[in-house]
Amino acid sequence: MKILLLFFIPLCIFAKVHYAKVEPYESIILKASVSALVIDVALDAEGSVVDQKRIIYLDDRLDKINLKTSNEKLLVLHETLKRQESYFKRIDKLKTASTNQKDNAFYSLSSAKTQYLDMQYKIAQLEDSIEKKSLVLNDKYLYKLLVRTGDFVAPGSPLAQVADVSKAKLVLFLEPDELESIEEKIVYLDGIKTEYKVNKVWKVADEKFISSYRAEIYVSAPKEMFSKLLKVEIK
Numbered sequence: 001m002k003i004l005l006l007f008f009i010p011l012c013i014f015a016k017v018h019y020a021k022v023e024p025y026e027s028i029i030l031k032a033s034v035s036a037l038v039i040d041v042a043l044d045a046e047g048s049v050v051d052q053k054r055i056i057y058l059d060d061r062l063d064k065i066n067l068k069t070s071n072e073k074l075l076v077l078h079e080t081l082k083r084q085e086s087y088f089k090r091i092d093k094l095k096t097a098s099t100n101q102k103d104n105a106f107y108s109l110s111s112a113k114t115q116y117l118d119m120q121y122k123i124a125q126l127e128d129s130i131e132k133k134s135l136v137l138n139d140k141y142l143y144k145l146l147v148r149t150g151d152f153v154a155p156g157s158p159l160a161q162v163a164d165v166s167k168a169k170l171v172l173f174l175e176p177d178e179l180e181s182i183e184e185k186i187v188y189l190d191g192i193k194t195e196y197k198v199n200k201v202w203k204v205a206d207e208k209f210i211s212s213y214r215a216e217i218y219v220s221a222p223k224e225m226f227s228k229l230l231k232v233e234i235k
Helices: 001-007 062-091 099-132
Strands: 017-021 023-031 036-041 048-050 053-058 134-137 140-145 158-174 187-189 211-219 229-234
Touching: 017 048, 053 158, 053 211, 062 099, 099 134, 134 158, 158 229
Parallel strands: none
Antiparallel strands: 017 229, 023 158, 036 053, 048 140, 053 134, 140 158, 158 211, 187 229
């Protein structure tokens, strides 16, 4: 009789046991957007959470000089544009002004506007370049700096490996039968029932584990260290 009762116990209680490391929610490699010489790196910040701090400084000296002169030129161009606008409005209303005079005034105004807008665009480019040459982290974990002072980087060069440790994730590889009604199942960590759910499931089988599907569970960030191995059961 006991054997028969065991036979009818739902198979779902015999959940497969998985083991997963507590990983940072996201890990990325930051890359250079511009070409420049590395002036300074914050080596002391490696292995810590960095907030509102520059970790890499690329040479922006020429950009800043160019920006200063460009802003000065913009002021001159602005005055020129105002005068051309005033002149065009005045001559355009004169009945005694020839068509040729009015056309010349219009072309002069158009040229002044073009020069003014071009300079504004140049200034925006310089400001963007200067901003990209100071790599600042906002509440991110700096795992490793990939450049050193004196290096020259080009667009696409790896600069630093950083992670979002504000929360964590567990990566599992589940078999097809485990995915049935996955949204209703309960997650147990080290044998303890939790409120966590499987947050994301890949719809295509994994390239390495060809009969399994990658899944992620998002959990609270550990108070101490990441990479702890947890026993995971989903049932």
